[in-house]
Amino acid sequence: MADRLTYIGSGEIEELLLDSELIPVLERALANFSSEDGGVEQPVRSTVPVAKYNGFLGVMPAYSAKDDALVTKLVRFYQANSSASSSHHATVLLFDPSNGILKAVMDGRVITEKRTAAVSAIATKYLKSKNLDILCILGAGPEAVSHYEIFTKMFPFKQVKVWSRTRERVEKFAKTVGGPVTICASAKEAVLDADVVITVTMATEPILFGEWIKPGAHINAVGACRPDWRELDDGLMKSAVLYVDSREGAIRESGDVILSGAEIFAELGEVVKGTKPAVRDRTTVFKSLGMAIEDTVTAKLIYDCWEVKNKQKS
Ligand SMILES: NC(=O)C1=CN([C@@H]2O[C@H](COP(=O)(O)OP(=O)(O)OC[C@H]3O[C@@H](n4cnc5c(N)ncnc54)[C@H](O)[C@@H]3O)[C@@H](O)[C@H]2O)C=CC1
Numbered sequence: 001m002a003d004r005l006t007y008i009g010s011g012e013i014e015e016l017l018l019d020s021e022l023i024p025v026l027e028r029a030l031a032n033f034s035s036e037d038g039g040v041e042q043p044v045r046s047t048v049p050v051a052k053y054n055g056f057l058g059v060m061p062a063y064s065a066k067d068d069a070l071v072t073k074l075v076r077f078y079q080a081n082s083s084a085s086s087s088h089h090a091t092v093l094l095f096d097p098s099n100g101i102l103k104a105v106m107d108g109r110v111i112t113e114k115r116t117a118a119v120s121a122i123a124t125k126y127l128k129s130k131n132l133d134i135l136c137i138l139g140a141g142p143e144a145v146s147h148y149e150i151f152t153k154m155f156p157f158k159q160v161k162v163w164s165r166t167r168e169r170v171e172k173f174a175k176t177v178g179g180p181v182t183i184c185a186s187a188k189e190a191v192l193d194a195d196v197v198i199t200v201t202m203a204t205e206p207i208l209f210g211e212w213i214k215p216g217a218h219i220n221a222v223g224a225c226r227p228d229w230r231e232l233d234d235g236l237m238k239s240a241v242l243y244v245d246s247r248e249g250a251i252r253e254s255g256d257v258i259l260s261g262a263e264i265f266a267e268l269g270e271v272v273k274g275t276k277p278a279v280r281d282r283t284t285v286f287k288s289l290g291m292a293i294e295d296t297v298t299a300k301l302i303y304d305c306w307e308v309k310n311k312q313k314s
């Protein structure tokens with residue numbers, strides 16, 4: 001451990017982490033990840049089930065040679081019935097790559113929420129069709145909030161329709177986000193006519209069906225990160241053009257990909273760097289599982305901003 005270990009908490013991360021800086025950093029990381037010579041080392045997430053408590057602990061290490069950043073995130077996600085108030089908690093460890101010594105510990109909540117929503121926004125920027133009138137969000141937890149925030153900032157949606165399993169959660173969501181929201185009584189009602197759909201639920205069975213989707217819409221499928229969990233039905237998975245963050249991760253971790261047998265068209269990083277096309281005239285699905293490299297470059301960005309701020313103070 002370093003002589004002086006830095007701790008950066010969620011409040012300070014909220015202040016330091018600007019979407020305008022995060023988006024280009026993540027785009028570069030996605031492109032590097034999908035390049036042979038991108039300098040990214042990232043094993044598929046290792047996840048330990050804690051069956052007795054309906055939970056999982058994920059370990060997510062990565063190194064980016066181009067950013068010279070070495071990070072591991074530890075993330076726990078627990079399904080309902082656990083005593084914890086939130087289903088996800090994370091801690092991010094930043095190491096000095098030159099000697100492997102731990103330099104900083106960061107709260108992982110804001111990092112996870114913001115980088116996940118930013119990656120969905122990048123996918124949408126590349127894969128969206130011409131119309132961007134209606135955004136639909138299925139789910140009403142912290143990921144729904146972070147997606148609402150960046151999507152309403154980056155895109156000119158006229159309406160945001162939201163559905164969640166429980167009325168209580170969706171009402172809390174509507175109070176938390178600053179802007180207008182149309183609360184829908186069913187997932188189907190929320191999805192009909194939407195140009196972009198985001199699924200951010202803890203569902204283990206499909207909640208989104210291909211027959212509801214407006215042709216040409218773009219879907220960011222963010223939940224269902226276990227090989228036997230689903231958010232999207234086979235009809236949607238098989239009819240859409242399927243993009244993923246990591247091919248290797250998707251065929252190991254995504255129930256939507258594994259159980260539907262859908263063919264992966266490209267990694268998002270391949271679209272960002274221009275080696276695979278964005279098929280904008282068809283319905284597109286971006287299956288996001290979350291990658292350690294996203295946490296790595298985000299943590300490095302935060303640490304660099306923190307150092308600048310602290311040098312200015314002293
Ligand atoms: N792809 C990525 O990079 C990341 C994905 N995630 C995933 O995003 C999803 C949302 O995360 P949070 O907002 O933190 O979760 P959360 O647990 O706080 O909220 C989940 C929402 O899903 C609803 N829900 C729960 N069980 C459901 C079911 N069986 N059917 C339908 N709706 C259900 C809840 O009512 C709530 O509205 C989770 O699946 C999580 O694992 C989280 C972080 C990163």
Ligand SMILES: O=C(O)C1=NCCCC1
Binds near residue numbers: 225
């Ligand atoms: O990338 C992440 O962080 C997570 N992805 C899936 C669910 C747990 C957190």
